[in-house]
Amino acid sequence: MLNDPRSHGLWQATAPEPPATASLDAVVSADVVVVGCGYTGMSCALHLAEAGRRVVLLESREIGFGGAGRNVGLINAGLWLMPDDMIAALGSVHGERLLGLLGDGPVLVMDIIDRHRINCELERNGTLHCAVGPAGLKEIKERAAQWQRRGAPVRVLDAEQTKARLGTPAYCGALLDERAGTLQPLAYARGLAQACLAAGVTIYTSSPVVAADKKGDRWVVSTTGGTVDAEWVVVATDAYSTGPWQSVRSEQxxxxxxxxxxxxxxxxxxxxxxxxxxxxxxxxxxxxxxxxxxxxxxxxxxxxxxxxxxxxxxxxxxxxxxxxxxxxxxxxxxxxxxxxxxxxTADALPRLHKFGRNVVGFSGYNGRGISPGTVFGRELAYLILGEKAEADMLLPLTELQEPWxxxxxxxxxxxxxxxxxxxxxxx
Structure with missing residues (x-):
């Protein structure tokens, strides 16, 4: 991608070709402009378009250029934090809400892949969190117990069972999560883009955003070649953020x-x-x-x-x-x-930010992007569609803050x- 074999490696070499797109060089209008062609942005655009909204997707580089096209490809449930730690950090309301939605996140990913026939090497056989020594075994047992109390299909394998699954005796146990799986991450991103186009979304690539200005009750989002005016703006640029939302990158x-x-x-x-x-x-x-x-x-x-x-x-x-x-x-x-x-992020939790009236975005995935990104995109669509209020979102609104x-x-x-x-x- 961008003639750099170390940016996307195997995924670039084996993914289906991306859909044909062009850069924005005109003045266009939409109900919603989504900035960023990663999992969050494209999931949001897809759900909005399927509900009948006019959506423009803007991408500064190429589809899946950021973390969406470079990651390992694990469709995990939840976050790095253990469930009880999420409750302690967020409180019972948001904590349980987040656990429930992200626990079911792999189901959403696999459903989208099935419905839109996305060719992305999907494997539904689960994931293995492998224990290194007694401390590692204690960690995965505690993680399993916390998920099991919430009814999740996870279990701890002993050393022999782990060896049979992995083909190596290097680990003393593993946590098997049957909700999870793997995929080809760049292929999934490109498949989401195809699904967006089929649903009526307009995608512009090589179109970095340089400004976003309020004009009456609408926003004018300017790229290096054109502008989009819309009622809503979704910021889905995360760790690769530049331009007006550089602060999102600076927060991480x-x-x-x-x-x-x-x-x-x-x-x-x-x-x-x-x-x-x-x-x-x-x-x-x-x-x-x-x-x-x-x-x-x-x-x-x-x-x-x-x-x-x-x-x-x-x-x-x-x-x-x-x-x-x-x-x-x-x-x-x-x-x-x-x-x-x-x-x-400082606490290993993602963020929900409101950058202005009708300008919202999630960020800070902490190494868990495929499933959470897909879920967060859908939740932003629900907010814009009026199906959920801000108080019903899975995370509270927080202020941007750069870590020390x-x-x-x-x-x-x-x-x-x-x-x-x-x-x-x-x-």
Missing amino acids: VHLPYFNLATQPLGVDLLQTILPGREGAWDTRTILSSFRLDRSGRLVFGSVGALRNTGTAIHKAWARRALAKLYPQLGAVEFEHEWYGQIGM FRRSREIYYEIGAQVAHLASERF
Whole structure:
């Protein structure tokens, strides 16, 4: 994407072609203008269009350019925070509301994929949160207990069951979440765009927003080539925000995350490595994630950026880690490599902001974008349609606030990941 093989890697190489779009070079009008062609923006646009609203989608780069086209592809339920911690942070009303909607988030994602026949390598076999040592096992048992009290179909696997699922004895247990699954993230984003177009949404790409001005009871959103006037504006730019809503990016600390993909594995190896094709990640602070794509490539990732000295350090660490995790792989060569930025908020919770009258947006996904982004987009559509009031939303409105030492922390995370991977004797 944008002639950079490290921006979207495997996903760019294997996703269906995006729909044909052009940049905005005229004055147009709509009921709602949505800024950002990621999961939130396109889910919002799709639900609005299906309800009969005229919607214009604006994207500064390409469809799925941000986190939507770079992530691991895990369709998880909930957030990184444990359920009880979400209640403690948000209170019972918003906390339980958020848990309920995000717990059902994978169902919404899979329903949209089915209804619109999106070709995105969907796997419905669940995910595995893998326990590293006694502390990790304690963590996943507590997480499982909290979800089970709410009726979720999750359970803890013992070491032997985990080994059978993963094909490695490296972990002492795993939390299996049967609500979850995996997909090809950029293909899902492009499929959402196709669904939006079919529903009547107009999409303009290569159209960065440079201004948003109130004109009477409407907004005029200006790009480098044209303008859109609308009653409502949805800001769905998240960690890649620029222009009038740069403050959304500034509210988050960027955490770099990379992925490496092997060549397609042979039939014999696929019988011993993730034979059920679950997506997996572990409980380490500097975690590892691993999964298979539809063609049998092993996708392996962790915290870090593939630039400067980080490229060689992280790739060398990944080879060492895979040799211990799956020695049957032998010498590993990577066919694709890419990385992006995860936007982290101070409390690991997403945000609902109101930037002005009829200007709203969610942000701060903290590494959980596919399911929450799809849910948040639908909820914004319900707000605009009048089906929900602000008081009924799944998060309270909050003010924008930049975290302390944001830039210093970003440098620390990038360099710290290199130091950890340089010294690590994984597994």
